[in-house]
Amino acid sequence: MSSAELTAPASPTTAAPDQRTRFYELLPELIAADPRVVAVLAEIGVSYLDLDGLRDVDRVVNLGIREQLLVSTAGGLALAGLRPIAHTFAPFLVERPFEQVKLDLGHQGVGAVLVSAGGSHDWPGGGETHFGHRDVALLDTLDGWTVHVPGHADEMESLLRSAVAGDDRVYLRLDGTSNQAARRVDGTRMHVERRGRHGTVVAVGPLLDRVLAATEGLDVTVLYAPTVRPFDAATLRATLSAPDVVLVEPYLRDTSTAEVARALGDLRHRTLGLGVGQSELRRYGSREEHETAHGIDVAGLRHSVSGFLGL
């Protein structure tokens, strides 16, 4: 495929800057600023990078369409003391080379910054082969990953800069949609967007604006999670008005349900997981059509949230 399909305007309804475009703009600067940083690519993204004037162009490595090698090379670079940023679409970064992610980073005890593009449905016409909604659930089977799901390009920039400065294993999941306004993110905490008496709705990353619209007028707490691993159990507990939690995630439904179960393990509670469904729809079309099909459009969210909470 041509990755040009993914550069179409992310969403006609928002003027928020595109996360992926910002990522490509930032990479040359991050490389120039820190001699440890190496961008590891598998064709995708190469043509969008402006490398003119970059002295350290040897630190932009294009491995060709070799996604197992993409992650193994990141592991080897980390073993040599460098800080790799590995980038491609979510299914090729996490699903295809999953054992490399497990062994060549985790088992070796080294880190890398994995940055995916495409979210779950950035190229709906591409169908199931290019859908990436199983990534966070897969990483959940591994140890020691921080997972950021930024809801705005400014948040992505902040999270990326701090990830690159560290040594650990970080996954940044870039989505083609963004919220209108960025929040101040610190890479650990959820934000309290709204307080209410009849339960909590946790909105992850780019779904925040939609969750705020869907819960308009409902007496519920809305938390915003731009970072989902480690899961911020402390904020969830500290703001809990009623032991009913709705998770709204832009990837596989119920990915974080176990986190809520752990966070509230000593309380009788209920959890509703919303997100992308398990089964293959075998549909193309638009992102909006997929969101409606999975019940994570504004109307679907309002229906599920109010039904679950009895509001």
Add this chain to the structure above:
Amino acid sequence: MRITRHGYSDLPRLLARMTGDEKHDVSATSTLDAIWVLYERVLRVGPDTVEDPDRDRFLLSKGHGPMAYYAVLAAMGFVEESVLDTFGRFDSVLGHHPDRTLVPGVEIGSGSLGHGLGLAVGTALGNRIAGRDARTVVLVGDAELDEGSNAEAIQYAGRAGLDRLMTVVVDNSSASQGWPGGIAARFAVEGWSTADVDGRDHDALHRAFTASTGGRPHAVVAHVESKES
């Protein structure tokens, strides 16, 4: 704690501390001479330099049957000889596959085949970017080359001209479908310099390991007796 360094003639005795048997099968010893010659004559790394960024790296990709590797590490003083007696126990640092986080001097944890060569490409690339002339040497088995991940690494290393990377293929003819035309040809066509040697001949191994490679990555195919023999 005093760590004693031993010679090649001590290796059977060190192996026996792990296997409890003076006679060792081919899978346990197929790598023995290649690893010995590397540590004895080629690699610039020792027990005192396991954290030195300029050290040469030896990556054992073929993590199965690591007794020969452990015996050499003990002989060279990376681990205490008595540790060999704990091989495979719950609280041992020496597993049936090695773990880099447990054993001083072990560069990668391995066991699942087809990971070492890709890690070696990244390590060699990293050392080149960092301006170090350290060598990266990765040892794979002939059957391990079945894994497609190796094809990715062999192709890329050739194009990138990773001249400080060497792959040692210990060939004991264990690949079910074999390698028509020979293993070295698969590397050569991707731009590697290659050598075929008797994997039991220390001088031949030494010559192959130190051959001039003309700015290319280097593959040494070390032929040993068949796994079935």
